[in-house]
Amino acid sequence: MAEVDYHTYRKYMEDSVSNHNGSSAGDVLFTILPSICSILLTLTFITLFGKQLSFQARIVVEFCVTIVPCVLCCTVLHDKAMAISQIFLILSAANIISILAKKPKYSYNAANSIPTSNESKSGKSDKISFITNFRALVMVMTSICVLAVDFSCFPTEFMKTETYGYSLMDAGVGLFIVANALTSPEARNIQYSLSQGVPKYLKDCVPLLGLGAARFFAVEFLGYQKHVSEYGVHWNFFLTLACVRLFTGILAHNLIYKYSLLTGLWILGMHEYALSTQGLKEWVMSDEPRDNFLSANREGWVSIPGYVGLYLIGIALGRMIHTSFQYSENQLIFNIKFRGYDFHIGYTKSMSLSLKLYIVANFAFIATYYCEKYFQVSRRLANSGYCAWVLTLSTLILTFLLMIEVLLECISGCVKDKAKKKGIKQLKRDDLNVKEDCHTIKTLAIFEAVNYNGLLFFLFVNLMTGMINLSIKTRYVTDPQAVSIILTYMVVNITFVMLRYKTKKVLTNRPDLPKKIVE
Secondary structure (H helix, E strand, O other), X not given: OHHHXXXXXXXXXXXXXXXXXXXXXXXXXXXXXXXXXXXHXXXXXXXXXXXXXXXXXXXXXXXXXXXXXXXXXXXXXXXXXXXXXXXXXXXXXHHHHHHHHOOOEEEEOOOOOOOOOOOOOOOOOOOOHHHHHHHHHHHHHHHHHHHHOOOOOOOHHHXXXXXOOOOXXXXXXXXXXXXXXXXXXXXXXXXXXXXXXXXXXXXXXXXXXXXXXXXXXXXXXXXXXXXXXXXXXXXXXXXXXXXXXXXXXXXXXXXXXOOHHHHHHHHHHHHHHHHHHOOHHHHXXXXXXXXXXXXXXXXXXXHHHHHHHHHHHHHHHHHHHHHHOOOOXXXXXXXXXXXXXXXXXXXXXXXXXXXXXXXXXXXXXXXXXXXXXXXXXXXXXXXXXXXXXXXXXXXXXXXXXXXXXXXXXXXXXXXXXXXXXHHHHHHOOOOEEEEOOOOOOOOOHHHHHHHHOHHHHHHHHHXXXXXXXXXXXHHHOOHHHHHHHHHHHHHHHHHHHHHHHHOOOOOOOOOOXXXXXXX
């Protein structure tokens, strides 16, 4: 009887995540928006009170202000996302006003301030902070959704669509692909010879293939529920990542990187042509028997060209960011003086990049509009409409995160200029140094830790999700209990990755990640 009950419950779980139509592209963006606003709130709060906080207290603040709202907006407060965003913006504005109003401190021959963990001693960043925030935000939201989807508090419109449409979980897959492309060696113009490149790409694929195989056997052995039309009977996201990495690595090498945009667009065009004219679309969406390895995993096989094209376009986007972005002083156009503050209205390469990203987002939005009109948007097919939508969402999020960074740099510059001018005027000393009470940070410690061990974090998240689902019947849990479980699960995930980060252990050796941790 217990076994019958178990199989009945498994069927109920599989039915609960199937046959959904999603929501709208705007709803997905508005659901992510509070998490972006929470980053601004957290960064301004730590800038204002950071020197009074210990490292452990800072982690608690970051978790409470960033992770907790993200959990709530993905579950019980999903319909209050815009109101939460507005509250976060108001609180951020209050923090900014407090930073500007804070009285500077003076000293003679003061030592230079210690740089934050995302800056070198020369004051220049050793990595691009807003990309770190983007990658970590994608992984954090993905980790929340993969467990929350099993509870009744997770809105059905956020679940993966069965055929066509937009949803939060549909976006997660594509955003993960773009996040990986942005920091790939090809995006950073790191070139390998053919003899170096092929072994490296194969080496990168081995862990993903191993994880994909391990996940399949674990699901079969434990009798864990699975959504067959998501990727197929045997297929899963790890296998998709492995295939994408292998194919894009070889293509990017042979096409000498700079043609990755055109190659990606060409692949998406040919993929859409095959879907529309060769019967692939109808085959994937049909109820035909899954009686061999090809037909059993038709979603996985057919979606690979779409993800490959999206990854190549992500490489081109990453190249644009890495070649355009630069921490630089304002090239002054004019000043606005207000109550002792000099607000510099100028131009920097960071501002130029934010404009470029916004333009790309507009072009991608237009492409999404026409693709939806003629081909529709399908995560299951990874067609051109889906890839255009993911690119729109990615560039909008990147634009918002870069604007946050530019805003923080402008605030820091205004405070420093005012402090120096006021100090020299009062004390008449040219050798005066101002203590940097307004030394802004550009990324969160939690985000740095997640980004530092992304693959390990994602693996641990999947293990925790499986353990929770095998321990309790998640669909029968009340909403307050579900939220408590998800929050506890995120505490464990973040604690694990923070410990790994503190001990400087990394799963994969990646040249773009920092080798030194500075608190």
